[in-house]
Amino acid sequence: MPPTAVASPPPVIATPSTSRASASSPAGAPPSPRRIIRMPRASAALAAVILLVSLVQFRGSVLLGDGPFDVRELVRSLFTVDQPVLLPIVLVAVLVGGGLAERVLGARRLLVAFMGGGLATSVAGLLIGAVESAVLPGLPLNSEVFTGAPPIAALLVVAMTASGFVGALWRRRVRWASAVIALTLFLYSASASDLYTLLALPVGLALGLLLGGRPVTLRVHRSSHHETRVLLAALTAVTAVGPVVATLWGSGAGLLSVYGWLSYDPLTVVDGQVCVVGSELLACSPAGWSTGPLQANAGWIAALPLAVLLVASWGILRGRRGALGIAIAVNLLVFAGMMYVFAVTEPDTLAALAVTRDADAASAVWQILVGVAVGALVPLAVAVTLFVFRRAARIGSAPGARSLFLGTVGLAGVGTFVTSLVGTMAFSHHFSPEPGAGAVLRATVLRLVPPSLLPSESIAFVPVTGWAQALWYLPSAVFWAVCVVASVRFVLSPGSAAHAGDRARARAVLERGGGGALSFMTTWTGNAYWFAPGVDAAIAYRVRGRIAVTLGGAFGRDRTDPGVARAFVDFCGERGWTPVFYSVDDAESATLDELGWRRTQVAEEARLDPATWTPAGKKRQDVRTATHRAAREGVRAEWTRWSELSFRDRAQIREISEAWVADKTIPEMEFTLGGVEQMTDPAVRLMIARDAQHRVVAVTSWIPVYAASLVQGYALDVMRRRHDAMNGVMEFVIGAVVERLRGEGCAVLSLSGSPLAFHRDEVDAESDAVERFLRQLSVLLEPAYGFRSLANFKKKFQPEFAPMWMVYPDPAQLPAVGLALMRCYAPGLTVARAARLAAGLRASAREKAAAAG
Known part of the structure; x- marks a missing residue:
């Protein structure tokens, strides 16, 4: 009987248009309406109570109790939104976030987390607030705590509790997102309720464990390149959004509330005279009756550098190395600026601290010093973090795009400096007091800094006419606007990525003429391309050290032309590279025979x-x-x-x-x-x-x-x-x-x-050093990646196995070739990291062997 006579039901394959209607039931019956419309009843009830209690609060009524330590007051605070503008946001958060958590936890555990966790957070917050006021009055942490936890804190408890009942990816994402929200509010806003949002994190973790969730471990789970970029982008975005939070909603009492100065222009007008708030040289008259800012919207100029950071965060998410560089540069500039502020303000602040005898005044001075110092260290820490994890952003920038970006920013900077210098010199009589050449030069250096960020002590003269104000405010606005536009073009334009044009050309060559089974992988990012002169063929490769490793052989209509390989070898020789043809099949290997090189098997295609x-x-x-x-x-x-x-x-x-x-x-x-x-x-x-x-x-x-x-x-x-x-x-x-x-x-x-996996299980006596090295590497990586297990899985389908080869010129370069291959598979791998990796893999293999034994 022929093999086809053995019957087997064909797999059920659903197309996208038909699968959704039938996949919810094993028998193919339509899904239950109750399953489709599953109302989160507990979340809806919580939202209704919050709406009712908040509306009563807005009308000036007190629903329950008056004492700050009254349990009824703590319960009421969990359902009260004090600001009408925030009520719709909180209600949406309860319905959406609470609804998702209810599907994971169930209604009963959701209510326990919201109510029980919220009350526990309130009690902990009141106790810590009392200790904070008594022991740490000099630290700018948050406003004084006098009420219970708000609904947002209870929602964070719910989120952290629910995170213990979901998979690894969403567990990590929920916890990171909750931590970002809580830390941003506590550090930048620092209102009384923001202490509760911070305390909600450990309370939620503990409650999740008590309710049967996964235990909390200190083990750091390895993230994919994408997930690492998500975290780095979130970190960059927080440094951009945080100052806006501090400016718009900050209490002025947080560690990073110093960034709330963004909207405060030191130039003001008192009785028609321009003066500088906090300056001794250009102080405002304390007896003035009419006061107001010189330019009410000047603070928005300081948001432009933050817009650059937001653009950079989006570019980091897309894997652009240039975006990560921009984020590092901007954070270092912020660090330098904050250090300048610290250096300028420190003498006067310390002097004020030395003469003051009032405890409250001394506490305020210490808060200024600590706030400026911490405000300077945060962007430095962010810059260092981005640099350490820079390998997560692997897409380089095209040289032309990089040059255009740097040239645009440099030209804008030089143009701003020259325009400010010449303009201020020409209109010096429009300033008060009229500055000399030295004062103009010193002030022009600061013209790129948004004017609301200038320390009062650094201002030696002020603009008194419209022309002078234009020279004061416009240069920094124009410069940073140009930086925003240049960053958008540099980071978000697909054509500005390295090899973007070559990749499109290579893909066209592939689609016209084809290639091997792996040739489509040449279109992935990270590859460089060589195009054969005079024929329709190309080769994708990566240079690691002095080794140029190809991804397969040539592709295109003329890929079998023997002259293609020889021309690529000459191309590499001109640049001092040693070419290695990696993962080529039998047909591609045959075209390389005339090179007279060695070859060894590196995989088998099924x-x-x-x-x-x-x-x-x-x-x-x-x-x-x-x-x-x-x-x-x-x-x-x-x-x-x-x-x-x-x-x-x-x-x-x-x-x-x-x-x-x-x-x-x-x-x-x-x-x-x-x-x-x-x-x-x-x-x-x-x-x-x-x-x-x-x-x-x-x-x-x-x-x-x-x-x-x-x-x-x-x-x-x-x-x-x-x-x-x-x-x-x-x-x-x-x-x-x-x-x-x-x-x-x-x-x-x-x-x-299957990379580094071979159909033959034994190494014969004729195997050369390269093959022995690759087989040892296969054994080393097997516990982590299971290449051999994958090859054995494919044998279930009884495929034809075809060898895949590595063709190389000189076995003496084995160490360099092996390291180059590892760095192709794991970019950024150094010798030291490779040694640590090998040690870890060997330890993992011993653990698995012991467990199996």
Whole structure:
């Protein structure tokens, strides 16, 4: 009997347009309306109570009790919003955030967290506030605490409690977001209620543990490149938004409330005379009857540097190295400016401290000193953090774009300086007192600083006419506006990324002429490109040290031309590089034979023929079993693209990927190993598995294989699943892909190569030093990445295995080649980090061996 006679039900494949209606029920019945419309009743009840109590409060009534330590007053504070403008925001937060938490915790635990956690936070806040007032009056921490915790603090308790009941990715995100909100409010706003938002974090963690959530550990979970960029972008955004919070809502009592000076212009008008608040030289008359700012909107100029930081934070999120550099530079400038303020104001402040005998006045002086010092250290700490984790932003900038940005900013700076200097000299009589040349020069140096940030002690003359005011305010406004525009163009323009034009050209070459199964990986970021002169072919490569490592062989219509490889070797030789052709198949390796170089196997590609492959046969029993089980449990496969997925689906895929990365003991690898970022390409197809509850439980991504301007098949890239997905879900998904590609008439289905994994298990005596080194590296990485386990998994499908080769000129360069390969897979890897990594991997392998024994 032929193999095809063994029957097996085909995998159930749902298209994006039909899967949503049927995936929620194992039997294919329409989902229950109650499941679709699941009202968060407890959250809605909390929102209603908050609305009612707040409205009563606005009318001037007191609902319960009067004493600050009365329990009824503490309960009332949990449901009271004091400011009408904040009431809609709090209600939305309760309905949305509380509703999501209710789905995780349930109504009863939600109410326990809100009420019980809120009361615990209130009691802790009152006690700490009393100690703070008695012991630490000189530290600017927050306004005096005299009421209970507000609703926002109780919501943070709920969020932190719920974080103990979700997966690793959302647990980390919820906790980071809650910490960012609490710390931003406490440091920058520092109102009485902001102490409660800070205390809500540990209270929520403890309550989550008591209610049965996951225990809190001090272990730092490894993040993917994307998640690291999210955290760095959030940190940068906080340094941009925090000063605005301090300016608009700050109490003036926080550690970073010094940034609330942003909107206060030291120039004011008293009885028609321009003077400087806090200055001895240009002091305002205390007997004046008419006073007001010289320019009421001058404070908004100080928001322009913060806008640059916001643009940089968005660029960091997109992986742009130039954006990270801008964020570091701006934070260092803020640090330098704050140190200047500290140096200018410190003598007078210390003098005031020496002569004052009043305890309250001394406390105020100490708060100024501490606030300025801490305000200077924060941007320095942010700059250092961004520098330490700079490798998370891997997309460089095109030299032309970088030069244009630096030239634009430099020209704007020089133009501002010259215009201010010449203009002030020409209109010196429009200032009071009329400045000399030295005073003008010293003041012009500060013209790039927003005027509201100038210390009063540094101002030697003031503008008294309209022309003088224009020379005082406009230069910094124009300069920073130019910086904002230049940053947007530099950071957010796709064409300003390094090799952006080359990448588009290389992709066109690939789509016209095709290449090997891995050739689409050449379109990923991080590669440089060489285009063969006179023929339609290109090679993607990465230079690490003096080694140029190619990603596969040549691609394009003329990729088999023997002269292409020779020309690339000459190109590398002219630059002092040693070329290494990595992960080339037999056909590509044959075109390199005339070089006379050595070659060694580095992987094996698993290939299936969609037209003839079938799950029949004893050795493919696992595939059939998985297909049957998926049908019983209501698991469906869906062939789709990233752009066709909902926001919820994308979040679930990121969660699955982040959980996978968090379990690794080494950084997320790249080069020939893709991730979620590579899934977003419109040409990449996804086959996802959904369970009966419509959750995404597994995802695979498939990169196209081109030939003669057509897609002739797909190659497997990413393959990840939830830890609680059904056994065999990956076998089911790949079987579904085979059925799909057979229906589309594709001729190629590649399960790709397993890096550093080999079909042969023994090392023969003729293996050279390179192969022995790679096999040792494979054994070392196996506990972390499971390359051999992956290769064994692919054997379940009984594919054809084809060797993939590394072609190199000189075995004597083995150490440099090995380090270059590791740095291609793990960018930024140094020898010292590699040694620590190897030690950690060996320890992990011993632990797993001991556990297995």
